[in-house]
Amino acid sequence: MQPTITSYLDRLSMTMRISADRWLQAHPDELQTMLRFPLGWVDETGASYDRPAGKRIRPLLLLLCAEAAGGSSEHALPAAAAVELLHNFSLVHDDIQDDSDIRHGRPTVWRIWGKANAINAGDGLFAFAYAVLSEMIEVGVPAGVAGTVWQIFNATNLELIRGQYLDMRFETQSDVATSDYLSMIAGKSAALIAACAQMGALLGGADTQRADSFYEFGLHLGLAFQIRDDILGIWGDPALTGKSAATDILSRKKSLPILYGLERDARLKSLYQSETMTPEVVAEVMQLLDRLGASDYAKAQEELYVERAMDALSRANPVGAAAILLDTLTQQLLGRSA
Secondary structure, three states, X not given: OOOOHHHHHHHHHHHHHHHHHHHHOOOOHHHHHHHHHHHOOEOOOOOEOOOOOXXXXXXXXXXHHHHHOOOOHHHHHHHHHHHHHHHHHHHHHHHHHHOOOEEOOEEOHHHHHXXXXXXXXXXXXXXXXXXXXHXXXXXXXXXXXXXXXXXXXXXXXXXXXXXXXXXXXXHHOOOOOHHHHHHHHHHHHHXXXXXXXXXXXXXXXXXXXXXXXXXXXXHHHHHHHHHHHHXXXXXXXXXXXXXXXXXXXXXXXXOHHHHHHHOOOHHHHHHHOOOOOOHHHHHHHHHHHHHHOHHHHHHHHHHHHHHHHHHHHHHHXXXXXXXXHHHHHHHHHHOOOO
């Protein structure tokens, strides 16, 4: 029977839950609830919820790359679980930094338990990620490969911090170049996706050169993924995205199409600095972006990174059923409308 994306995610979920029982069982019940809540396992009372949060794209990509490199995804499960925990740690802290009330349709951790507890819970997920990553040796990963994966994981954490710093700094910085923005999303959005592809390939037995091609695939995929988010944040269908139209304009986000417009139109720049973002101001901003061709520019950039991603994937020479699923996942991510 051919593997499916659901079968990979089911094994990931089982690995994470077994590890949670192992590493968290001595913790107070309420703290366990805080740690399990953002993963979609429980509600705020600790009762079973069992609706995994998010699409779990990153760990799925890692598992698929392991098998597409010719190896077994069983050896990659601890790393995949660690990646998902690391991603959720970053989301818990992002919600605090952004004062976000909702995440995946539920109140954020800080809204339920307060910011101090949410910071601690985020730190707990970070530590839990490393605990699970340490299980690589137990599932038969050679020490040398485990050490390399560990180094990539560490370097990626630092890159995520760089990207988040730039993202927050750009909120108050009047002039941000599109090149600066691309550098920021390379850290905040693309770095972890790239690391997943690279770590998966190494755990699947790929040599350094081939793993580097998987890395390039993930990096360009991550950049295209974020640019697609930028497009949807302005022109997305609210019925599909679950957000109001022009969400990024209302929050004065400096996404790629907006930065493209700000670099080219003084009126747009003035509007973006206005004290109140009324519906009339939003409408004029939209008109100016359309007139400047900001959407076409962003789509062209997305297509550029898609082309680079697919070229790198071709050089990585993925094999087997996982290669087909990897291609399917890539097409779903790049063609999505939500």
